[in-house]
Amino acid sequence: MRARDSQLDARERQARPERVAERSVVVGKPGNSGGAKGPQFKEDVRSGDSPESGVSLVPPATVEKLQKTLHAKAKGFSHYRFYTLYDKICRADVLEYAYRIGRANGGAAGVDGQTFEDIEAYGREPWLKELAEELRERRYCPEAVRRVHIPKPGQPGKTRPLGIPTVKTRVVMTAAMLVLGPIFEPDLQPEQYAYRPDRGALDAVRHVHRLLKTRHWEVIDADLSGYFDSIPHSALLKSVARRISDRRVLRLIKMWLHAPVEETDVRGYCRRTTRNKDEGRGCPQGAPISPLLANLYMRRFILGWKTLGHEQRLQAKIVNYADDFVICCRGSAAQAMAAMRAMMSGLKLTINEQKTHICRLPDESFDFLGYTLGRCYSPQTGFRFIGQRPSNKKIRSLCERIGEATSASTCSKDVAEIVKRLNVMLQGWANYFRLGPVSKAYRLATNHARQRLRQWLCRKHEQRGMGYTRYPDSYLHAELGLVQLRLVDRNVPWAPA
Numbered sequence: 001m002r003a004r005d006s007q008l009d010a011r012e013r014q015a016r017p018e019r020v021a022e023r024s025v026v027v028g029k030p031g032n033s034g035g036a037k038g039p040q041f042k043e044d045v046r047s048g049d050s051p052e053s054g055v056s057l058v059p060p061a062t063v064e065k066l067q068k069t070l071h072a073k074a075k076g077f078s079h080y081r082f083y084t085l086y087d088k089i090c091r092a093d094v095l096e097y098a099y100r101i102g103r104a105n106g107g108a109a110g111v112d113g114q115t116f117e118d119i120e121a122y123g124r125e126p127w128l129k130e131l132a133e134e135l136r137e138r139r140y141c142p143e144a145v146r147r148v149h150i151p152k153p154g155q156p157g158k159t160r161p162l163g164i165p166t167v168k169t170r171v172v173m174t175a176a177m178l179v180l181g182p183i184f185e186p187d188l189q190p191e192q193y194a195y196r197p198d199r200g201a202l203d204a205v206r207h208v209h210r211l212l213k214t215r216h217w218e219v220i221d222a223d224l225s226g227y228f229d230s231i232p233h234s235a236l237l238k239s240v241a242r243r244i245s246d247r248r249v250l251r252l253i254k255m256w257l258h259a260p261v262e263e264t265d266v267r268g269y270c271r272r273t274t275r276n277k278d279e280g281r282g283c284p285q286g287a288p289i290s291p292l293l294a295n296l297y298m299r300r301f302i303l304g305w306k307t308l309g310h311e312q313r314l315q316a317k318i319v320n321y322a323d324d325f326v327i328c329c330r331g332s333a334a335q336a337m338a339a340m341r342a343m344m345s346g347l348k349l350t351i352n353e354q355k356t357h358i359c360r361l362p363d364e365s366f367d368f369l370g371y372t373l374g375r376c377y378s379p380q381t382g383f384r385f386i387g388q389r390p391s392n393k394k395i396r397s398l399c400e401r402i403g404e405a406t407s408a409s410t411c412s413k414d415v416a417e418i419v420k421r422l423n424v425m426l427q428g429w430a431n432y433f434r435l436g437p438v439s440k441a442y443r444l445a446t447n448h449a450r451q452r453l454r455q456w457l458c459r460k461h462e463q464r465g466m467g468y469t470r471y472p473d474s475y476l477h478a479e480l481g482l483v484q485l486r487l488v489d490r491n492v493p494w495a496p497a
Contacts, residue, residue, distance in 0.1 A: 099174075109167065110144075110169065145261050147284075181292060191302055191320050192302065194294075195322070212386045220359075223356050235300070324369065362384075395445065443485075445485060
């Protein structure tokens, strides 16, 4: 055992600097966009049916100037409180840009049934003008949030609550985000990676991997139960008021937190509750303002962890993404776990005891943001190293989605439409899962897509057999245009294990 440990130490000293690994795909046809990040404060939107979708919306020059001015002031004066912000949320250019972001993101209607299409039919300009007047005259009052439950990926039978505000409220929330985001951005801790400009989930995974390379091999894989539903309003508003003294803005946020929730039960009856207001806790997950508020409250934990000396004394470092976080330790995980429990109790947050545990590398591994981090093996040499790879759970989830896209109910569709859907799935998945040794995962995903497409073609044309002879790989890729996930290099970031 001692010989093995000394060998590991020797290899650790020889570890190379981290590099991006077996890199993302690349597909056998053009048009594969990389996951490049835009400049600061550019708003990313999801793809959809909107003519503005699938792009990163660049703010108007006036909005960009406002954001940069607010950010510079907040960064230069860490204790400065902003006292006139409400008028900026009501500005026509801010509301118009917030509307474009909301329309590009799409989404379902709220409790009033109004959609962006309805607003376009009514007239965008008069609708925004009326909204601005409603805000200035303090007549705006948010309606109830429509709550739906969406299935959790890879967890059959389990759902996640999602709050859907009305379109009007989403536009006002987005306008508030455009103004408040640049103010709070300098205050967020470097360990926080969610919903921030020039940061993302892959950066969080890389951060964890860098800690593992420095032998932070005892990892607390933590999970919070209903984080968004548990955030206490009083403490959260104190975090906001530390920077914002404009009572109109604070009142606006308080109204959003206290908004009733409307939900349809299994019998089809609508129930409206005021749980958030009655219990003084909860933030609707899915609302545009929720990511900022969630980050602000999580900041209390991360900053407190450092201020109380846990990070330095226990050599325990936090990496956080939204409500997911891990604590990477160097031999002090039990003490760090006790300290974390005490702090979460003080913050009135609940730890999921079933999912929270200590993982000791290199013999064990853990999942974080879709990746499994732990011992990996080089496919060429069999060399062991500590790295990250796509988790089996995410690979299964992708295969299930491919199966749904090629089910018997889709046989009436055109083959080009099916191939297009498969390509979007494969490319999007590979653009995220591009760190570490990914060749095995890419091979599994590509082979599964080939097999399902062959079965679909045989079913559509009422042909027997599996279709290997009629539809070889060359036909699927060259003729039909199915993408093939493959690698362009083999530089794997590693630490010996």
